[in-house]
Amino acid sequence: MSVEIRSAPHIKxxxxxxxIMRNVVWSLLPICAFYIWQYGxxxxxxxxxxxxxxxxxxxxxxxLGRQSGDLGDWSATITGILLALTLPAGFPLWMGAVAxxxxxxxxxxIFGGIGxxxxxxxxxxxxxxQAAFPTAIATYTPSFMPGRFSEFIPxxxxxxxxxxxxxxxxxxxxxxxxxxxxxxxxxxxEGVLASNWDLLTSLSGHLAVGPSPLLILACGAYLAWRGxxxxxxxxxVLGSAAxxxxxxxxxxxxxxxxxxxxLFSGGLMLGAVYMATDMVTSPVTPRGMWVYGALIGALTVxxxxxxxxxxxxxxxILIGNAATPMIERVTQPPAFGTAPTKxxxx
Amino acid sequence: xxxxxxxxxxxxARGIHPPEHxxxxxxxxxxxxxxxxxxxxxxxxxxxxxxxxxxxxxxxxRGQPLAQADGFVSVPHHAPVSGVVEAIRLxxxxxxxxxxxxxxxxxxxxxxxxxxxxxxxxxxxxxxxxIAAVQRTGIxxxxxxxxxxxxxxxxxxxxxxxxxxVNGCECEPYLxxxxxxxxxxAKDIMKGIAMSRRLLKNPRAIIGVEDNKPDAVEALRAALxxxxxxxxESVPTKYPQGAGEMLIKTLxxxxxxxxxxxxxxxxxxxxxxxxxxxxxxxxxxxxxIERVITVAGNAVARPGNYLVPxxxxxxxxxxxxxxxxxxxxxxFGGPMMGQAVACLDAPxxxxxxxxxxxxxxxxxxxxxxxxxxxxxCGKCVESCPMGLNPSTLGMLAAKRQYDTMADHxxxxxxxxxxxxxYVCPANIPxxxxxxxxxxxxxxxxxxxx
Ligand code: SF4
Ligand code: SF4
Numbered sequence: 120m121s122v123e124i125r126s127a128p129h130i131k132x133x134x135x136x137x138x139i140m141r142n143v144v145w146s147l148l149p150i151c152a153f154y155i156w157q158y159g160x161x162x163x164x165x166x167x168x169x170x171x172x173x174x175x176x177x178x179x180x181x182x183l184g185r186q187s188g189d190l191g192d193w194s195a196t197i198t199g200i201l202l203a204l205t206l207p208a209g210f211p212l213w214m215g216a217v218a219x220x221x222x223x224x225x226x227x228x229i230f231g232g233i234g235x236x237x238x239x240x241x242x243x244x245x246x247x248x249q250a251a252f253p254t255a256i257a258t259y260t261p262s263f264m265p266g267r268f269s270e271f272i273p274x275x276x277x278x279x280x281x282x283x284x285x286x287x288x289x290x291x292x293x294x295x296x297x298x299x300x301x302x303x304x305x306x307x308x309e310g311v312l313a314s315n316w317d318l319l320t321s322l323s324g325h326l327a328v329g330p331s332p333l334l335i336l337a338c339g340a341y342l343a344w345r346g347x348x349x350x351x352x353x354x355x356v357l358g359s360a361a362x363x364x365x366x367x368x369x370x371x372x373x374x375x376x377x378x379x380x381x382l383f384s385g386g387l388m389l390g391a392v393y394m395a396t397d398m399v400t401s402p403v404t405p406r407g408m409w410v411y412g413a414l415i416g417a418l419t420v421x422x423x424x425x426x427x428x429x430x431x432x433x434x435x436i437l438i439g440n441a442a443t444p445m446i447e448r449v450t451q452p453p454a455f456g457t458a459p460t461k462x463x464x465x
Numbered sequence: 466x467x468x469x470x471x472x473x474x475x476x477x478a479r480g481i482h483p484p485e486h487x488x489x490x491x492x493x494x495x496x497x498x499x500x501x502x503x504x505x506x507x508x509x510x511x512x513x514x515x516x517x518x519x520x521x522x523x524x525x526x527r528g529q530p531l532a533q534a535d536g537f538v539s540v541p542h543h544a545p546v547s548g549v550v551e552a553i554r555l556x557x558x559x560x561x562x563x564x565x566x567x568x569x570x571x572x573x574x575x576x577x578x579x580x581x582x583x584x585x586x587x588x589x590x591x592x593x594x595x596i597a598a599v600q601r602t603g604i605x606x607x608x609x610x611x612x613x614x615x616x617x618x619x620x621x622x623x624x625x626x627x628x629x630x631v632n633g634c635e636c637e638p639y640l641x642x643x644x645x646x647x648x649x650x651a652k653d654i655m656k657g658i659a660m661s662r663r664l665l666k667n668p669r670a671i672i673g674v675e676d677n678k679p680d681a682v683e684a685l686r687a688a689l690x691x692x693x694x695x696x697x698e699s700v701p702t703k704y705p706q707g708a709g710e711m712l713i714k715t716l717x718x719x720x721x722x723x724x725x726x727x728x729x730x731x732x733x734x735x736x737x738x739x740x741x742x743x744x745x746x747x748x749x750x751x752x753x754i755e756r757v758i759t760v761a762g763n764a765v766a767r768p769g770n771y772l773v774p775x776x777x778x779x780x781x782x783x784x785x786x787x788x789x790x791x792x793x794x795x796x797f798g799g800p801m802m803g804q805a806v807a808c809l810d811a812p813x814x815x816x817x818x819x820x821x822x823x824x825x826x827x828x829x830x831x832x833x834x835x836x837x838x839x840x841x842c843g844k845c846v847e848s849c850p851m852g853l854n855p856s857t858l859g860m861l862a863a864k865r866q867y868d869t870m871a872d873h874x875x876x877x878x879x880x881x882x883x884x885x886x887y888v889c890p891a892n893i894p895x896x897x898x899x900x901x902x903x904x905x906x907x908x909x910x911x912x913x914x
Contacts, residue, residue: 124794124805124807125794125805126805126894126896126897126900127796127798127800127801127802127803127804127805127881127883127896128800128801128802128883128886128887128896129794129796129800129801129803129805129821129823130483130484130638130800130801130887131834131886131887131892132481132483132887132888132890134844134888134890135834135890135891135892136837136840136890136891136892138890139840139842139890192837231838232838233837233838233840234837234838234839234840234841234891235838349843398840398841398842398843399840399841400841401841402841402843403841403842403843403845403846403854403856403857404843404846404854405843405846405847408843447857451854451874452846452849452852452853452854453852454723454851454852454853454875454878455478455710455714455720455723455850455851455852455878456710456720456721456722456723456725456878457720457722457723
């Protein structure tokens with residue numbers, strides 16, 4: 120038969136899963152570059168090892184079969200990069216590899232691969248190492264250490280199943296008076312607040328922080344503008360976190376930080392822009408996205424203020440993921456033809 | 466105007482902007498010569514097939530009835546060319562089904578003029594006489610609905626119509642036949658509007674034209690009769706603006722409830738081409754024997770807006786416009802909702818508004834691409850004009866939970882506009898799945914209420 124028979128529609132928007140994923144990877148590259156500039160070869164090694172572990176795990180489970188997707192869809196690459204960005208820069212590399220493997224294995228493969236997972240794989244991996252290696256995951260190092268391009272942070276190179284070297288002493292020996300505690304931990308346990316501007320840009324001071332919130336915002340804005348990321352979710356997460364923080368602040372200005380600190384510290388920005396927006400694990404309905412984002416923002420603040428740990432973004436997003444099917448059920452789009460008629464004079 | 470539409474909420478919600486590809490918009494309507502043999506199927510529309518009233522071997526004049534309506538929801542068919550009835554036999558149609566058709570061998574040098582007509586003074590007939598006159602033309606909904614036009618004009622008395630919505634949107638990419646009709650035959654459209662308004666008890670009429678056709682708006686405005694009961698509105702260009710419900714929403718901000726007809730909200734929608742042919746043919750007592758069709762697509766050497774005699778074999782027309790017959794996909798209608806043609810021996814029938822020919826190798830249809838599982842990007846939900854959730858519907862379809870689709874996710878409201886499949890980055894053939902689901906559900910015995 121010489122004529123082709125296809126089902127309508129016969130044309131197609133210029134987009135695709137691979138294209139979306141590839142663009143997300145590209146948008147992450149500036150963030151990675153800045154992160155490496157902050158932390159040197161340790162950060163580079165961490166990004167490479169964690170991403171490689173994710174790709175290896177993906178390949179492994181694909182070979183086992185009954186998985187959808189393939190390595191070329193870039194989704195495991197995204198998981199790897201995001202996971203590495205949530206870990207301390209000096210996180211022991213072998214632990215990073217474990218995190219990567221668990222992220223793909225427990226976070227994605229057991230659900231059936233791309234599109235089927237319930238939780239954000241990167242956060243599943245991070246959750247696992249948080250439970251398995253509670254000390255290492257809480258051990259941060261200050262940024263912009265002298266010699267960071269020639270020397271690894273000692274904990275990076277820890278041998279498997281060995282206790283990593285003490286980075287606090289190492290940091291103190293390199294640079295006087297810096298703190299290896301994260302700004303969030305210092306607020307929580309010492310009552311010291313870092314400057315918002317320093318947090319936002321991550322440019323000055325030797326802060327023990329993750330990638331720059333400002334850069335994350337910029338890269339996320341680019342993605343949203345290209346239509347590869349739904350702006351509603353970060354807007355809802357950041358909006359609800361800021362609102363709740365602003366509402367709580369006057370109750371106890373001694374203890375509660377102001378909204379700016381809440382937004383720019385810890386992993387909230389990365390979580391709001393890149394983790395909560397993971398398409399597979401967030402609602403498809405526009406109204407659902409608002410609810411989901413607001414829930415994550417509020418939970419983050421609540422966990423930070425009242426939990427035992429300084430950071431709460433990860434748990435907030437995982438809870439949001441778990442609530443997604445329920446949120447979707449109650450936020451189905453309004454049916455055409457059921458809205459009350461409001462006549463306009465044409 | 467732009468500001469006005471913005472202020473009142475910018476058209477219907479959601480929808481998409483596919484590339485328009487309306488390169489034929491500026492090409493005047495030109496005639497296609499007669500094929501040596503024309504094929505007139507007796508069943509071309511919704512309703513009962515017509516009953517043949519000619520005999521094999523009989524000579525017929527161009528415009529003479531070949532078959533008469535069988536009941537009210539049925540229309541006659543007329544000879545598109547002067548010639549001899551060669552046979553009345555089964556012939557394939559575009560979908561591949563074989564139906565009873567009248568085959569006419571054209572006389573050499575057959576005239577282009579219409580040789581058979583029964584003019585009538587429609588001002589002096591009552592409403593049922595006017596409806597009968599429309600039925601005699603054999604016109605059916607030319608926008609693709611193919612419902613007999615006269616039957617649609619009989620609106621139940623309990624539904625007063627306050628607005629005749631004239632659909633000049635032509636929102637499908639590539640198609641420009643309605644556009645040309647608005648530019649070249651605005652007077653005929655006004656005649657058709659006048660007839661329809663009379664039957665609908667004189668509602669106001671609003672002609673909605675997408676704002677990518679300013680010349681059509683201008684031509685229509687120039688042809689408006691005095692009095693102000695008929696207006697022309699430029700509406701935002703957005704797919705599927707040409708769906709009746711969406712145009713009613715845009716122009717009147719009324720939503721037709723699910724399972725209801727548009728007259729339940731006081732609106733009656735008619736397509737511009739249908740009105741133009743009604744206005745031109747009914748008063749002269751002529752039959753619908755040819756129509757304007759856009760022929761386009763990347764495999765067509767000479768695209769354009771052609772006046773094609775009904776019953777012209779597709780193969781003849783493809784040859785005339787310089788399109789290859791092998792390695793192509795041929796579509797009757799637009800690229801979003803049109804039907805792929807299974808058999809090139811099929812004739813062109815009343816419901817064909819466009820013929821698109823694409824080279825098979827650069828087909829863009831979602832069904833040709835590698836598909837992924839749904840990544841829940843939400844694009845389909847954001848675009849579905851009916852406010853459905855194609856993502857969830859698609860997942861249910863994959864699990865064959867057709868009843869859940871219908872009962873909880875309003876499958877029935879889907880009018881298969883193709884928007885969801887068009888936007889889906891995972892290339893899931895959503896509409897195709899919905900069509901199958903509906904077919905399965907139709908095949909099931911009604912559930913006891
Ligand atoms: S085809 Fe149906 S479900 Fe898909 S966008 Fe159109 S109306 Fe919505
Ligand atoms: S557009 Fe496709 S991938 Fe995106 S939510 Fe809809 S069905 Fe899923």
